[in-house]
Amino acid sequence: MSSTSAPSGRPRVTALDNQPTAEDVTAWAIAAGNGDDHAMALFVRATQTDVWRLCSYLGSHGAADDLTQETYLRAFRSLSSFAARSSATTWLLSIARRVCADHVRSRRRTWRLNHHDSANGLDRADTLSGDFTTYAALRDLVDHLEPDRKAAFVLTQMLGASYAEAAEVCRCPVGTIRSRIARAREDLVAAVDVDTRLDIPTRRRIRSSNSA
Known part of the structure; x- marks a missing residue:
């Protein structure tokens, strides 16, 4: 269309x-x-x-x-x-x-x-109420990323924006976006290692995405 x-x-x-x-x-x-x-x-x-x-x-x-x-x-x-x-x-x-x-x-x-x-408090209660599902756990990990890293990660890895588009949204160079995404992935992998809510296959997927 x-x-x-x-x-x-x-x-x-x-x-x-x-x-x-x-x-x-x-x-x-x-x-x-x-x-x-x-x-x-x-x-x-x-x-x-x-x-x-x-x-x-x-x-x-x-x-x-x-x-x-x-x-x-x-x-x-x-x-x-x-x-x-x-x-x-x-x-x-x-x-x-x-x-x-x-x-x-x-x-x-x-x-x-x-x-x-x-x-x-309401946001965390809404996110974490009931069973600790994989979705809730992953969302909670993303929520706790440093704000600039979270913005770069959500834009590119979840909304599908290009690095150039994310750079324009965040008003920073493309290289800065790349760095923030890399740091966000490192933060997520570190958090996954100590988060008991995630099953082993999910942890492996997150670790492999960081090394890809």
Whole structure:
């Protein structure tokens, strides 16, 4: 599925009938910035899963819905000035990362004022309640990565962004992204060695991914 030019020069927006390309998403963002409500809906539909997942990891799982909503609110206010110097998805994930950074700073201020980070407590309770499944254990390990390393790891290893795209989102050189991912993998392997919640095959997969 692709977007072709309409007689007016604006992209013709078609139905989202298969996986859109980066060019499709960018065309929808441009059209949405020009007032096309249908393009706006397609833009959101094509990007909301990645935005939610990024917010879930960089912000908190319990606040992911609110952080995703805030990301789109900020994006909508800026769509008319979106210049397509990068793909719309990269641009949107950059906004999501800033939203999450604001959320984390706010949560830390709340902790300092109240001596109790209730948001973090709820997030951990939600993540670790019930049986310690492999998913919950792995998520908990990723959650405890250093923030810059976590951002690079989630963007490239979980959302499928290229190193160049991750560098643009994180506003750093590609070499820095490579270094952060390598350090994140080392941190995960070290954590796996002492985490009794993970079974042996899962530990082996994580170790082998670090040596690949």
